[in-house]
Amino acid sequence: MSETLQTTMARVLGLxxxxxxxxxxxxxxxxLFGPPxxxxxxxxVMESAFLPRIYEKVWRPVxxxxxxGWPFGPDTAAEHALAREWLGLTDRRPATVLDVACxxxxxxxxxxxxxxxxxxxxxxxxxxTMLAQAVGDPRANVAYVRGDAVDLPFRDGVxxxxxxxxxxxxxxxxxxxxxxxxxxxxxxxRLVILTSRRPTPLPAARIxxxxxxxxxxxxxxxxxxxxxxxxSRGFTDVRRRRYPLMQMVGGRRP
Numbered sequence: 001m002s003e004t005l006q007t008t009m010a011r012v013l014g015l016x017x018x019x020x021x022x023x024x025x026x027x028x029x030x031x032l033f034g035p036p037x038x039x040x041x042x043x044x045v046m047e048s049a050f051l052p053r054i055y056e057k058v059w060r061p062v063x064x065x066x067x068x069g070w071p072f073g074p075d076t077a078a079e080h081a082l083a084r085e086w087l088g089l090t091d092r093r094p095a096t097v098l099d100v101a102c103x104x105x106x107x108x109x110x111x112x113x114x115x116x117x118x119x120x121x122x123x124x125x126x127x128x129t130m131l132a133q134a135v136g137d138p139r140a141n142v143a144y145v146r147g148d149a150v151d152l153p154f155r156d157g158v159x160x161x162x163x164x165x166x167x168x169x170x171x172x173x174x175x176x177x178x179x180x181x182x183x184x185x186x187x188x189x190r191l192v193i194l195t196s197r198r199p200t201p202l203p204a205a206r207i208x209x210x211x212x213x214x215x216x217x218x219x220x221x222x223x224x225x226x227x228x229x230x231x232s233r234g235f236t237d238v239r240r241r242r243y244p245l246m247q248m249v250g251g252r253r254p
Contacts, residue, residue, distance in 0.1 A: 008143045011120055015096070015158045028135035029144035032153050033126060067196075067245035079165075079194070079248075080110035086192045086239070086250040087161040089114030095160040097121045100181060101149045101167030105134030105142070111163060112142050122159075124149060152180040159184050165194040168226075169219045175229060182233050185253045191235065196220045197247040221247070 005028070012030055013019045024031040068074060074082065084090055089097065094116040099108040102123030112121045117140055124145045125131055131144050147153045149164075150171055162181045171177045181191055198220045223242070226249040230238050235251030 032147040068243040084114040094119040097161045098159045099123045100164040103130045107165045150177045154184045157186045168195040192250040194248045
């Protein structure tokens with residue numbers, strides 16, 4: 001392990017609730033995860049060996065941009081710029097940032113562009129194949145952790161900003177995940193979530209969404225579900241951008 005990675009991992013260990021006595025960083029990331037539970041169909045796709053190789057150049061830009069209304073919605077670069085703006089990462093300050101369910105690190109690296117070199121962006125994911133792809137593009141102010149995105153392994157109030165892009169709809173308990181993201185934020189810290197959106201409130205759409213969740217594990221959120229979730233947890237400055245099949249929601253922890 002390089003000296004830079006050792007230093008970065010030491011900083012990550014300082015953020016944990018229960019740092020391991022013998023940290024496993026042999027794969028280039030800190031592995032905190034035991035044998036995972038049986039994944040849903042949607043989670044299995046994300047943990048496959050094939051998807052990480054095409055995620056950043058094909059799956060992510062094509063699938064997400066279509067869901068955001070391409071060619072009229074924002075492209076990936078505009079989406080990342082908006083995330084940095086909403087998270088307050090526009091002046092390269094030494095912030096500590098968490099990217100929940102980071103996949104191959106595409107959003108993690110984009111967030112790092114708004115953080116000083118003496119700051120830290122931590123990408124967390126459960127998938128070994130995704131993280132293997134992520135660590136292939138190392139950055140001095142970026143580290144990766146394999147861990148539970150719903151039961152986050154970090155101490156309370158240690159992050160200035162938390163981001164969760166394209167993953168909340170995969171969690172078995174998305175609201176427990178939001179609770180965890182809230183817990184690890186500092187007072188005044190900012191949270192941004194990019195997730196699915198049900199374009200119509202009609203009962204048939206809700207029924208179809210529930211059937212999709214039960215069969216695949218993929219949740220389609222209603223138009224106000226995520227904003228209400230943040231408001232009910234005390235977030236202020238709650239904002240949202242709606243796209244045809246996606247929504248970006250953000251807020252500030254009081």
